[in-house]
Amino acid sequence: MNAITSQDLTLSYQDSVIIDQLDVSVPKGKVTVLIGGNGSGKSTLLKSFARLLKPQQGIVLLNGADIQRKATATVARELAILPQTPVAPEGISVRQLVALGRYPYQSWLQQWSDEDEAMVNRALACTGTLELADRPVDALSGGQRQRAWIAMTLAQGTETVVLDEPTTFLDLAHQMEVLELLRELNQKEQKTIIMVLHDLNLACRYADQILVVHEQTVYAQGVPKDILTEDLVKTVFDLNCRIIPDPFFDTPLCIPFGRERTE
Amino acid sequence: MPEEIIWRWGPLSRRINPVTGYRLAWATVLTLCVVMTSLSLGKVILTPWQVLDILASAETGGVHFIVEQLRLPRTLMAWLVGAALAISGLILQSIVRNPLASPDLLGVTSGASAAAVFYLAFFSMTLGHTWLPLAAMAGAGLAAAAIYLLAWQEGASPLRLVLVGVGISALLAAVTTFLLVFSPLSTTLSAYVWLAGSVYGATWQETQTLSLWLLVQIPLLVFLARQVVVQQLDDSPAQGIGVRVQWLRAGLLFASVALAGTAVAWAGGIAFVGLIAPHIAKKLVLPGFAGQAMMSALVGGLLVLIADLIGRTLFLPADLPAGIFVAALGTPFFLYLLIKQRH
Numbered sequence: 001m002n003a004i005t006s007q008d009l010t011l012s013y014q015d016s017v018i019i020d021q022l023d024v025s026v027p028k029g030k031v032t033v034l035i036g037g038n039g040s041g042k043s044t045l046l047k048s049f050a051r052l053l054k055p056q057q058g059i060v061l062l063n064g065a066d067i068q069r070k071a072t073a074t075v076a077r078e079l080a081i082l083p084q085t086p087v088a089p090e091g092i093s094v095r096q097l098v099a100l101g102r103y104p105y106q107s108w109l110q111q112w113s114d115e116d117e118a119m120v121n122r123a124l125a126c127t128g129t130l131e132l133a134d135r136p137v138d139a140l141s142g143g144q145r146q147r148a149w150i151a152m153t154l155a156q157g158t159e160t161v162v163l164d165e166p167t168t169f170l171d172l173a174h175q176m177e178v179l180e181l182l183r184e185l186n187q188k189e190q191k192t193i194i195m196v197l198h199d200l201n202l203a204c205r206y207a208d209q210i211l212v213v214h215e216q217t218v219y220a221q222g223v224p225k226d227i228l229t230e231d232l233v234k235t236v237f238d239l240n241c242r243i244i245p246d247p248f249f250d251t252p253l254c255i256p257f258g259r260e261r262t263e
Numbered sequence: 264m265p266e267e268i269i270w271r272w273g274p275l276s277r278r279i280n281p282v283t284g285y286r287l288a289w290a291t292v293l294t295l296c297v298v299m300t301s302l303s304l305g306k307v308i309l310t311p312w313q314v315l316d317i318l319a320s321a322e323t324g325g326v327h328f329i330v331e332q333l334r335l336p337r338t339l340m341a342w343l344v345g346a347a348l349a350i351s352g353l354i355l356q357s358i359v360r361n362p363l364a365s366p367d368l369l370g371v372t373s374g375a376s377a378a379a380v381f382y383l384a385f386f387s388m389t390l391g392h393t394w395l396p397l398a399a400m401a402g403a404g405l406a407a408a409a410i411y412l413l414a415w416q417e418g419a420s421p422l423r424l425v426l427v428g429v430g431i432s433a434l435l436a437a438v439t440t441f442l443l444v445f446s447p448l449s450t451t452l453s454a455y456v457w458l459a460g461s462v463y464g465a466t467w468q469e470t471q472t473l474s475l476w477l478l479v480q481i482p483l484l485v486f487l488a489r490q491v492v493v494q495q496l497d498d499s500p501a502q503g504i505g506v507r508v509q510w511l512r513a514g515l516l517f518a519s520v521a522l523a524g525t526a527v528a529w530a531g532g533i534a535f536v537g538l539i540a541p542h543i544a545k546k547l548v549l550p551g552f553a554g555q556a557m558m559s560a561l562v563g564g565l566l567v568l569i570a571d572l573i574g575r576t577l578f579l580p581a582d583l584p585a586g587i588f589v590a591a592l593g594t595p596f597f598l599y600l601l602i603k604q605r606h
Contacts (some may be wrong), residue, residue: 047499050502050503051502052502052503072502072505072506074505075505076503076505077505080503080504081499081500081503082500082503083499083500083503086496086497086499087497088496089492089495089550090360090550091550092492092495092550093550096550100492100496100504101504103493103504103505104504104505106489108486108489111277111278112269112278117269152504153503156504
């Protein structure tokens with residue numbers, strides 16, 4: 001079963017085509033990581049998965065149905081997205097931010113149910129932001145803020161979570177913290193995680209499956225071990241490297257040389 | 264930070280903050296005090312007890328006329344105008360995410376001003392002043408609609424709204440000045456009072472019409488209240504949690520323009536309230552639209568009320584436009600709050 005499938009998908013901004021006639025599927029219950037060079041269209045593809053971008057041609061299926069035909073609130077109950085560097089409303093506390101994730105379940109009458117309360121507390125607890133709950137989001141450090149945003153997407157209680165570069169601006173320790181959290185969510189709650197990462201080594205370690213976005217399409221797709229080769233890195237990133245097995249995790253480890261140097 | 268009270272009754276559920284409720288109650292008490300003061304003071308000075316007696320009795324002559332026909336409608340109108348502009352400004356500041364936004368930004372004041380001066384220059388001789396509010400309202404609505412349409416580019420982004428708004432407002436200000444320069448002196452004078460913002464000579468009939476126009480907008484506000492905070496997220500996370508951003512933004516803009524347009528139509532260029540009152544309110548209550556909106560309304564109402572009270576009592580026998588004192592009162596208080604917060 002696939003969480004997301006695209007059929008004949010073409011995405012473009014004004015006149016420039018970003019993704020051209022793509023057929024791809026993302027399996028349920030796995031961690032899928034999108035990699036690719038700057039401007040390759042990873043984020044654009046991710047946006048179309050979350051219905052933030054209307055395809056010029058073709059369709060995106062979310063849980064087997066055309067995402068464009070689903071109601072906005074329905075999509076929000078099936079898939080949560082964390083965009084790159086989001087901005088929180090002025091003065092809002094962490095708990096209030098996380099509570100916004102319950103929006104698709106609320107109505108004018110029902111603005112705060114028992115379930116809303118329970119889901120928000122759970123999201124705060126499992127992202128370790130419970131003790132930050134009453135602090136304003138503006139006052140948090142980068143890592144804390146990112147965890148607060150992840151908590152908001154978790155409060156949405158969706159099966160699929162899409163994240164655009166969730167580790168940007170974080171130091172290595174905080175990057176690991178976020179990735180561990182996401183993997184835990186995947187393993188404990190069978191959530192489908194789809195994200196863009198820039199660090200190839202971390203991508204290989206945490207991904208069940210990698211999608212390489214290159215030249216307006218998915219250039220390669222599969223288990224990291226099978227697809228991350230020196231040739232692929234050369235083609236996609238125009239970078240010479242050596243790939244060795246990671247001595248601790250046995251996933252591919254990429255050692256970059258630079259464009260000119262080969263040894 | 265105090266706990267929120269969660270209130271559930273059948274299918275209804277709400278989160279209520281006790282601190283916000285407490286402060287709103289204080290602001291309401293203060294408002295009632297100022298209303299009493301406003302009814303008591305003027306050329307004829309009365310005690311609050313006399314005012315209560317007068318309001319309770321059914322007589323109509325003398326002081327009864329002064330309190331019930333002159334001071335009461337004017338007091339109510341001042342409060343309503345301030346409250347409407349304040350809520351309008353609060354909504355607008357949240358949409359464009361710019362603390363400097365006021366209803367002026369969407370061309371409400373400039374559109375209403377241009378239309379009002381146009382009306383005063385060409386129609387007031389034949390039609391009198393009866394249709395002036397409607398002309399001003401039409402002007403405000405047209406200017407706002409033009410700005411919204413011109414700013415549209417695959418959706419209306421806050422930044423484009425601000426830029427187009429500034430441009431159109433400048434253009435309309437030029438039209439207003441042009442009309443003023445080529446009008447006879449009598450028109451210029453009445454236009455000038457209107458532009459400064461005044462509730463002078465408000466009658467019961469005008470106050471009733473204004474209340475009706477505002478009353479019909481309340482359901483829209485109540486409906487949109489819970490949506491204001493979600494649209495303060497960026498567009499993508501807002502859409503991600505299931506908000507139809509463009510519809511919501513259009514609805515909120517409409518509410519903001521309708522509120523400000525109505526207020527400006529009856530009281531003229533007093534829109535500075537819409538900039539300052541929401542800021543003061545946001546310092547007094549915690550984030551959350553319903554609480555902020557109620558506090559903004561109370562602060563805005565109070566500001567215009569006090570401004571008008573000063574304008575009509577301190578400089579007797581002159582009766583100065585309230586607009587002058589709104590800025591004179593609001594700015595120092597706002598600066599005081601900012602400085603207090605710094606320490």
